[in-house]
Amino acid sequence: MAAQTSLAANLKNYSDLIIAGLVIGIVLLIIIPLPPGLLDFFLILSMSLGLVIMLITMFTTEPLQFSIFPSLLLVTTLFRLSLNIASTRLILGEGAAGKVIEAFGQFVVGGNYVVGAVVFIIITVIQFVVITNGSGRVAEVGARFTLDAMPGKQMSIDADLNSGLITEDEARYKRERLQREADFFGSMDGASKFVRGDAIAGIVILLINILGGFVIGVVQMGMPMAEALRKFTILTIGDGLVAQIPALLISTAAGILVTRATSEGTFGKDISKQFSAFPKVMLLGGIILGVIGCIPAMPNLLILSIAGVLLYTSRILTREEKKKKMEQEQAEAVKAQQTQRREPENVFTYFQVDPLEIEIGYNLISLTDESQGGDLLQRLAAVRRQCAAEMGILVRPIRIRDNMQLAYNAYSIKIRGVEVASGELMPGHHLAMDPLGQDLKFNGIPTTEPTFNLPAWWVTGQDREFVELNGFTVVDCSTVLVTHLTEILKQYAHELLGRQEVKELIDVVKEKNPAVVEELIPDMMSLGEIQKVLQNLLKERVPIRDLVTILEAIADGVRLNKDPDYLTDMVRQSLARTITQRYLGDQGKLTVITLHPKLEQNIQEAIQQTQFGAYPVLEPQTVRKLLEKINVVVEDVTLRGANPVLLCSPRVRLPFRRLIERYLPNLAVLSLNEIPANIEVEAIGTVSID
Incomplete structure (x- = not known):
């Protein structure tokens, strides 16, 4: 037995040489005369x-097996x-x-x-x-249909990959299998x-x-x-x-x-299964042959014998069909009883909500089809990498699917199943925006840029070249959607950061910096408490990529106070260079507007501790005047070409930010402790309501 196994293994190892030799031998048969005995063999x-x-x-059950x-x-x-x-x-x-x-x-x-x-x-x-x-x-037809269906099947594979239903290895295997199927036919x-x-x-x-x-x-x-x-x-x-x-x-x-191509099992099993599925046909065939067998000129005994076989087969199949139907009804009854007893378990699937998804109208499906030049799926993968590199957040695969209820050119961005943004695109056109505010006339369809609500036009062909030469910014449809999505991700990053994402990020840190993680978790803080601090940072668009520094700052501050607001301020001070770097001007200066000392004192005295954190409790009329004044100062500073930042004391910063974030979400509020000593600060405006 061992010798036979060894021989089989050797033959398998040299199978390529053996097969090549046999093919050469076949060619030699054409040249070399064969004796009759060898020809018989x-x-x-x-x-x-x-x-x-x-x-x-x-x-075989499918063509690719052979x-x-x-x-x-x-x-x-x-x-x-x-x-x-x-x-x-x-x-x-x-x-x-x-x-x-x-x-x-x-x-x-x-x-x-x-x-x-x-x-x-x-x-x-x-x-x-x-x-x-x-x-x-x-x-021939199979090859043609397989090739025609390849773009749609590839798009389906990419959609399953982006939605997380399959892994990259499974997607690669399915693409290779699809290509092999086309090559086979x-x-x-x-x-x-x-x-x-x-x-x-x-x-x-x-x-x-x-x-x-x-x-x-x-x-x-x-x-x-x-x-x-x-x-x-x-x-x-x-x-x-x-x-x-x-x-x-x-x-x-x-x-x-x-x-x-459409078989479900082997050839014999398919025939027996599908023939036995129609007992009435067997009955009808037996009756017809019985009638024909009664004609005197026919071979009566032979035809009636075959008719009897068909009628007997029909009877057996009908009996089997009734038996299977009864067994199926019993199984369904048992399943219904089990389902009724386990009803709370069956509704669990309805609680699964995608963290982030994009719904597109029918006319935008071409943006996801690579065969038509669509690159949206690759762009979405790039957005996830960009969010990881810039903000340090882990964005789950983005589900994208068509929605026939949307307008043909519309799209909708949803977070946790709720729409947070929408817009319209025009495939085959480019979006042109005028940053210079020129009064230029051209053939374009007026619209509004969805991300920043700027006036824009949809253009094509020669108009695109014309507006580009006149200083317009021109982008394609995929770029418009991806830009909008990126801005939404930055705006709602704190909502996408769940405990599971925090755990995975901390596990990455633990691989190379286990000391800070082991010191902090779980003895001093829980995942939920760290999540709240990280969400506070993301809410003000502070990157959390430097998790080691963040965790060390939390570990230093938690010994004094476990309040998330206090720990957030501690982390912001540790990330001072990262925060201020985003607002520096061309000359390395930080342009700021400040609060009048009296106003800052009033705000500080009005701060009250609530269940949602510290919040200044001011009269509605005072708040309205304050917001109007801030708007005036910000517009004045913006007209000077500067990117304004509001500077205040550490105690006032977070409560004041909470006061104005609903009305001025893009205004950055920094404290004095968050500005490094080597940064030059230039105050060009003061907010006062007196």
């Missing part, structure tokens, strides 16, 4: 190989043709071609070589006209031509052998004309049958293989 081997190939196709078939078809065709040449050499040279050919000729001809010739021609025509043409057409379309050529060659060889053998028998061997014709016809027909039978088996296998 190869002919039986050819028939056995054809039989095995056909049986394999019957036990993807080597097109190449195998070529090799087997070459093998049969080489045997045809070798047998022709023996028939014409010696008047004999071994026992296999002679036996086939005698058995089929049966003393009448005209009947044998007709049988051979019928077999060849069946193979050539019916089986080969049909399987070739099926392969294309190869089968071409390989069917081998079988067609083989049939034509068989007919030509038949004529050559009969005519050539007749001439050689009469002229060279001195045989009577009738005997020569009989002998060489029998040998030729036997040779043709020995060659055409394996060819017929393999062409039948080709037809079976290319028509198995």
Whole structure:
């Protein structure tokens, strides 16, 4: 047993060399004369190989399980043709071609070589006209449909990958499988031509052998004309049958293989399952045959016997169908009872909400189709990387799907299933925006840029080139959507940061900096408390990428106070360079506006501690005046070309930010402790309500 296993392993290791040697040997059969005994062996081997190939196709459940078939078809065709040449050499040279050919000729001809010739021609025509043409057409249509469906299937794979339903390895496997399927049907379309050529060659060889053998028998061997014709016809027909039978088996296998695209199991199981699914058809067929069997001129006993078999089969199948139906009803009743008992478990799926998703109208589907030039899926992956690099947040795969209820050109961005932003795009157009405020006339469709609500125009063709030359900013549809999404992610980053995301981020830190994590979690703080601090930072668009510094600042501050507001201020002081760097001007200066000391004192005295943190409680009229004054000062500073930042004391900063964030969400509020000593500060405005 061990020796046999070792031999099998060695043969498997050198299978490529063995197969290459066999193919070369097939070519040599055309050149080297074969003795009749060896020819008999190869002919039986050819028939056995054809039989095995056909049986394999019957036990496959999908075409790709036998993807080597097109190449195998070529090799087997070459093998049969080489045997045809070798047998022709023996028939014409010696008047004999071994026992296999002679036996086939005698058995089929049966003393009448005209009947044998007709049988051979019928077999060849069946193979050539019916089986080969049909399987070739099926392969051609399968290849065409597979290629046409590739863009949609690839888009579906990319959508499943972006939504997190499959991994990158699974997506890569599905893409490779899709490509292999298209290549297989294309190869089968071409390989069917081998079988067609083989049939034509068989007919030509038949004529050559009969005519050539007749001439050689009469002229060279001195045989009577009738005997020569009989002998060489029998040998030729036997040779043709020995060659055409394996060819017929393999062409039948080709037809079976290319028509198995919709099968669910093996060939035999599919036939038994689908035939037994229609007992009424068996009943009707039995009745019809019974009526025909009563006609006196018919073979009554034979037809009535078949009718009886059909009626008996119908009765058995009907009984089985009723039994299965009863079992199914019982199973459904049991399942319903179990479902009723486990009803709270069945509703759990309704609580699963995607953190972030984009719904698009029908006309925007082309943006996701790579075959039409759409690159939205790749852009979404880039957005996730950008959020990780800039903000330090982990954005889950973004689900994108079409919504027929939306307008054709509309899209909707949802967070936790609730729409937070929307807009419209025009595929085939570009969005042009005028940063200079020019009064330029051109053919464009007026619209509003969805991210910052700026006036814009949809342009195409020559208008695009014209507005670009006049200083307009021009972007494509995917860029508009991606820019809007990026801004939404920055605005709602604190809502997307859940405890699971915090845990995964901390696990990354723990790999290289375990000390700070082990000191802080879980003895001093929980994941939820750290999450609140990180959310406070993201709410004011402070990057949390430097988690080591953030966790160390929390660990230093938590010994004094576990209040999230206090810890947030501690972290902001540790991230002072990161925070102020985002607001520095061209000359490295920090342009700020300040609160009047009296106003700041009033705000500080009005601060009260609530369940949501410290908040200044001021009269509504005072708040309205304050907001109006801040708007005036901010607009004045913006007109000077500066990016204003409001500067106040550490105690006032966070409560004051909470007071104005609903009305001025983009105004940054910094405290004196958050500005490094080497940063030059220039105050160009003061807010006062007196």
